[in-house]
Amino acid sequence: MNTEKLTGKVIVITGAASGMGAAMAKDFSAREAKVAILDMNEEKAQEVIKEIEAAGGVATFYKTDITNKTQIETAASDVEEKFGPITSWVNSAGVSKMLPFLDCDEELWDLTMNVNLKGTFLCCQVAIDKMLKNGGGTILNMSSLSGKKASSWQTIYCASKFGVQGLTQSIAKEFADKNIRVNSICPGIVHTEMWDRLKYEYAKKRDLDPEEVLPYFKKNIPMHKLVDLQDVIQAAIFLLTDCSSYLTGQSINLVGGEWMD
Numbered sequence: 539m540n541t542e543k544l545t546g547k548v549i550v551i552t553g554a555a556s557g558m559g560a561a562m563a564k565d566f567s568a569r570e571a572k573v574a575i576l577d578m579n580e581e582k583a584q585e586v587i588k589e590i591e592a593a594g595g596v597a598t599f600y601k602t603d604i605t606n607k608t609q610i611e612t613a614a615s616d617v618e619e620k621f622g623p624i625t626s627w628v629n630s631a632g633v634s635k636m637l638p639f640l641d642c643d644e645e646l647w648d649l650t651m652n653v654n655l656k657g658t659f660l661c662c663q664v665a666i667d668k669m670l671k672n673g674g675g676t677i678l679n680m681s682s683l684s685g686k687k688a689s690s691w692q693t694i695y696c697a698s699k700f701g702v703q704g705l706t707q708s709i710a711k712e713f714a715d716k717n718i719r720v721n722s723i724c725p726g727i728v729h730t731e732m733w734d735r736l737k738y739e740y741a742k743k744r745d746l747d748p749e750e751v752l753p754y755f756k757k758n759i760p761m762h763k764l765v766d767l768q769d770v771i772q773a774a775i776f777l778l779t780d781c782s783s784y785l786t787g788q789s790i791n792l793v794g795g796e797w798m799d
């Protein structure tokens with residue numbers, strides 16, 4: 539287990555009211571980072587903040603829609619006033635829906651692309667603008683195995699996450715000599731609130747009972763287990779700190795051996 543402290547780090551995490559973002563926010567604050575949560579879900583974000591503060595950590599919340607650049611900029615500037623220069627930024631906010639290709643409408647395309655791809659683009663712009671002034675920083679984009687591998691009934695989601703890969707690599711190249719590193723994580727199945735919803739949709743695709751979906755995945759993953767939140771946290775700490783100082787534009791597959799590229 540990595541016992542790395544994050545003392546002195548100011549870390550913005552989008553989508554941290556839930557799932558992987560929330561797990562990272564709690565863990566990073568326990569390692570003495572100051573954490574800012576940007577999310578649209580105020581109620582759940584406040585629960586995360588309460589838990590962090592009860593454990594003695596430092597965190598703040600901004601109700602932010604990551605498809606709105608002004609809201610992101612306002613939050614980021616406030617974070618810097620409150621906590622000092624932003625050192626790291628994690629883009630974990632995302633949406634996912636499974637549907638046969640011909641049932642996907644433009645509304646689903648716009649929502650998925652706007653949150654997963656445009657939102658990540660806008661957050662990277664705001665983060666890099668700050669980091670250039672601060673002398674550097676690290677960015678972590680939450681991609682997916684679906685950012686590398688095609689999946690039926692997930693066309694739009696895959697397109698958005700393949701896009702996140704291109705975005706990550708291009709930004710990494712442009713700012714490599716500015717002490718800004720940009721990497722991504724590509725997890726397989728992580729049992730978060732997202733999969734509590736998706737299991738019903740995947741069950742239809744495979745004609746399974748919804749409760750059979752996660753065991754079905756476990757059986758087919760070479761390690762026979764799902765991604766643990768600790769796996770995500772450990773990979774994130776590696777990518778956000780000097781442990782990975784020569785690494786930029788890379789992605790870490792957290793897939794239990796399911797995919798090697």
Ligand SMILES: NC(=O)c1ccc[n+]([C@@H]2O[C@H](COP(=O)([O-])OP(=O)(O)OC[C@H]3O[C@@H](n4cnc5c(N)ncnc54)[C@H](O)[C@@H]3O)[C@@H](O)[C@H]2O)c1
Binds near residue numbers: 634
């Ligand atoms: N769960 C998985 O199996 C899995 C696997 C690979 C990649 N991912 C990706 O990892 C990230 C986190 O997934 P999760 O499972 O923790 O999801 P989750 O559904 O538990 O959390 C997503 C969070 O994003 C927030 N959000 C959605 N739209 C937003 C917007 N416009 N502005 C601000 N916040 C918004 C939600 O309120 C929620 O708190 C996502 O990008 C997801 O696509 C998930």
